[in-house]
Amino acid sequence: MxxxxxxxxxxxxxxxxxxxxxxxxxxxxxxxxxxxxxxxxxxxxxxxxxxxxxxxxxxxxxxxxxxxxxxxxxxxxxxxxxxxSEEEVFGELRVTTPIGFGTLWLAPRMRKLYESYPNLKIDLILEERVLDLPMREADVAIRMKEPSQADLIRKRLMSVKMRLYATRSYLEKAGALETLEDFENHRLVCQNPSSAQVSAGAAMVQELMSYNIPSLLTVNNYFGVLQAVLNDLGVGVLPDYLPQHFPSLERVLPEVESGDVPVFLAYPEELRQSKRVAAFRDFVQEEVQAHRRRLREQREN
The missing domain is CATH 1.10.10.10 (Winged helix-like DNA-binding domain superfamily/Winged helix DNA-binding domain)
Incomplete structure (x- = not known):
């Protein structure tokens, strides 16, 4: 027509x-x-x-x-x-990120973004599924692995490591965990290795599952893993940035950890000049730098 x-x-x-x-x-x-x-x-x-x-x-x-x-x-x-793309920052920005990272890292920090840009409207899409940015299923993505789609601008924000954590109350009831063989007396709580975006954490989980672990709970995102661990359900595989927010978590088997899990920010080439995207990108980068400073100060103290 x-x-x-x-x-x-x-x-x-x-x-x-x-x-x-x-x-x-x-x-x-x-x-x-x-x-x-x-x-x-x-x-x-x-x-x-x-x-x-x-x-x-x-x-x-x-x-x-x-x-x-x-x-x-x-x-x-x-x-x-x-x-x-040519004027002030306003309008809607659709941001997709895995459920755990979006809930536990990104959302608690977004007050600062709104303080700087009160007219910005963020649609936060928490999905384990990888949304198609070139097809405009979202404007910006934060992913726990390097994006493979073409025509994307991508920036590595930081790396996290997956480690083993439990609560003191759980360990007092279930007993100490001093070697991997001790898992025969414990429950492992982790993301399913087949879940999307688990990246290097999947290799760690697969190795743990090779031991004699009689009880296992797998969840498709680590927000669910965290909730299970906080409620004394077992020993969880969780990202290393969580203990500073949840002091009841104690690291167990400190020699066991994943390789680096990269965290990438990506958006379509066509949004290169977007003021909204630039505002969100700069905000996330500033928060990553602040996060690194806090971790460095904790290590020095």
Whole structure:
């Protein structure tokens, strides 16, 4: 269907007059009338009743006007996003991240972002599934592995290590855990190795599962692992940044840890100039630097 004809139809339906629509479109009344007749012939229907007071939409015209009105709203929204790349930071930004990282690391820090940009609207999409950024399922992603999709700008933010933690109350009831062989008396709580985005942590979990572990709980995200560990369900495989937020966690078997789990920020090439994306990227990088400083100060003390 010809977009020019739809655009002219929408203007006529909105104005209720060929003359007024022509004025807004900088077209003559006869040119507007020809386009409307051509569209009616194409659709084999009548879109307007001609009335002394102007043009009135038919039932079929109302259906088409609903569609063009929705299209216009989407175009206006797109135009706002385009302006955002050149003007101030405003509008919606869809951010996707794994459930555990988004819940336990990102969300608690976002107050600072809103303090700087109160007109920003963040849609935080907590998904273990890897959303398709080039297909605009989200604008920005934070992932626990390097993105493999093409046409993405990516930046490594930091690395985390997966380690073993339990509560003191659990260890007092279940007994000390001094070697991997002691797992025969304990329950392991971890992400399922087949879960998306577990990266280097999966190798650690697979190695642990090679020992005689009679009781096992797997969860598809480590927010669930944390909740189980905090409620004395077992020894959990968790990221190393959590103990500073949950002092009841105690590290066990300190010689056991995963390799580096990379944390990447990524967004489509087409959003390179977006002020919203730049504001979020800079905020996350500043928080990562602050996180590193806190860890360094803790080690020095």
């Amino acid at each position: 010809d977009w020019d004809k739809l655009r002219i139809f929408h203007a006529v339906a909105d104005a209720g007059s060929l003359t007024h629509a022509g004025d807004s479109l900088h077209l003559s009344q006869s040119a507007v009338s020809r386009q409307i007749r051509a569209l009616e012939e194409q659709l084999n229907t009548t879109l307007f009743h001609r009335h002394a007071r102007g043009l009135i939409l038919t039932e079929q015209g109302e259906l088409l006007f609903d569609a063009t009105r929705a299209m216009t709203k989407r175009l206006d929204a797109a135009a706002a996003r385009i302006r955002d």
